[in-house]
Amino acid sequence: MIRQARSVLHYLWNTCGGKTIRIFGKKDSRQAVEQGLPVCFARLWRFCVALTGQRDLADDLAQMTCLRALEKSAQFTPGTHLDRWLFVMARRLWLNELRKNSVRAAAGFAHMEDTDVADQKPATETNIFAREVFAKVNELPEAQRVTALLVFVEGYKYAEAADILDIPIGTVMSRISSARKALAAQLEEATGTDS
Amino acid sequence: MTDRHVFSDDDLSLYIDGEAPQALVQAVEEALDSDQPLATRLDALKASQGQFADLYADVLKVAPPPLAIPVTKPAAVAGWQTGLVGLAAGIALAVGVIWTRTDNSPPGWKAAVASYQALYVTETLAGVDAAQPATDEKLADLSAVLGLDLTQLPPVDGLNYKRAQQLGFRGKPLGQITFLNVDGGPVALCIIPTTKADSPEITAETLEGLAAFSWIDNGYGVLLIGPQDDDNLRGAAERFRTALKDV
Numbered sequence: 001m002i003r004q005a006r007s008v009l010h011y012l013w014n015t016c017g018g019k020t021i022r023i024f025g026k027k028d029s030r031q032a033v034e035q036g037l038p039v040c041f042a043r044l045w046r047f048c049v050a051l052t053g054q055r056d057l058a059d060d061l062a063q064m065t066c067l068r069a070l071e072k073s074a075q076f077t078p079g080t081h082l083d084r085w086l087f088v089m090a091r092r093l094w095l096n097e098l099r100k101n102s103v104r105a106a107a108g109f110a111h112m113e114d115t116d117v118a119d120q121k122p123a124t125e126t127n128i129f130a131r132e133v134f135a136k137v138n139e140l141p142e143a144q145r146v147t148a149l150l151v152f153v154e155g156y157k158y159a160e161a162a163d164i165l166d167i168p169i170g171t172v173m174s175r176i177s178s179a180r181k182a183l184a185a186q187l188e189e190a191t192g193t194d195s
Numbered sequence: 196m197t198d199r200h201v202f203s204d205d206d207l208s209l210y211i212d213g214e215a216p217q218a219l220v221q222a223v224e225e226a227l228d229s230d231q232p233l234a235t236r237l238d239a240l241k242a243s244q245g246q247f248a249d250l251y252a253d254v255l256k257v258a259p260p261p262l263a264i265p266v267t268k269p270a271a272v273a274g275w276q277t278g279l280v281g282l283a284a285g286i287a288l289a290v291g292v293i294w295t296r297t298d299n300s301p302p303g304w305k306a307a308v309a310s311y312q313a314l315y316v317t318e319t320l321a322g323v324d325a326a327q328p329a330t331d332e333k334l335a336d337l338s339a340v341l342g343l344d345l346t347q348l349p350p351v352d353g354l355n356y357k358r359a360q361q362l363g364f365r366g367k368p369l370g371q372i373t374f375l376n377v378d379g380g381p382v383a384l385c386i387i388p389t390t391k392a393d394s395p396e397i398t399a400e401t402l403e404g405l406a407a408f409s410w411i412d413n414g415y416g417v418l419l420i421g422p423q424d425d426d427n428l429r430g431a432a433e434r435f436r437t438a439l440k441d442v
Binding site: 041042043045046049050059060062063067070071128129131133134137148149151152153157158173174176177178179180181183184186187188 | 204205207208209211212214239240242243244246247248250251252253254255256257258259260339340342366368
């Protein structure tokens, strides 16, 4: 058995010794992902903030997404939209692997100002997460929040947002409409109290 | 006619987002000429959207910066060293972006590994059959997760490979490759991404009664840990360090 185990490593060594192993798939895809990740990372992280509603979870999710993107880079088609590919991946990871545990651990979504210990300094312009108005905005249900990010902030058309979120276009429409109504109500309520 | 038209929130949303059919666009615009409440309603909806967009624009400003990401070089001239160069680039990429901001991990991972490793006995690994397809696949999987091509690791005299598995420490992937030494003692090579400064010289210490050799190189913390009476471990650590090093 020992001999067999050693032979495995010898085999790997001998067969891989003269060249880089293509464990990551196509070279072009890999390079496209490698080069695109730094460009997209901030927006990916922001998408994760909208998705998770919490900064620390967004950190974890963005990290996981980058790892998974590199792992699956062979599936990426160079010349297509890396940002959308990453968003789709982040959403799947969130739904399939992170969300359940996170919600269980936190017994539901907490507001950012409750959880973001690192940002419990006096509110400043740079401390977006501690701002009351931001916490209010994030009271939007997760589905509306992330759809609103894609349409209001990222500027995607409904059809594009529907693709990213893997939902019917009619659902995008109703989420956006509901989000607008809720945000308008919040703004009206908060007028004069937030600056 | 249009001032009596009742527009739903969905209608107005479609209009604001430029998704409305032409007939609806026309109807809204005609109504706006004479319907002040409609204009007010529309303005309120736009304002709420603007506030959301402004806030999330600020979020972008505080996004954690990714590290500079080296690009994987195509396999160049020859030799396994070239592979390792590409590998090193890949590593920095895989983990560079990722662990930049949040990696403030204390050295506690070594203690955690030592505690775990202390529970290993010969029998833990003696029955493990390192069948090649499964081994190959597992090493490749682990390599992909870590961004470090562990299939390039050399065989080391006195260490008989048993298995590779992914563990985790504080949200980070922790690769563990286990061996039995010639005396049947369990040995583990553990690798974790880190943003700590490189410390490429091997540090020898005793953890949980086990001999531990560790170093940090190229963005990875590495620990080889095994029985204290194994005189070959230091040499094995040197061998692994050389293999993993940016050559």
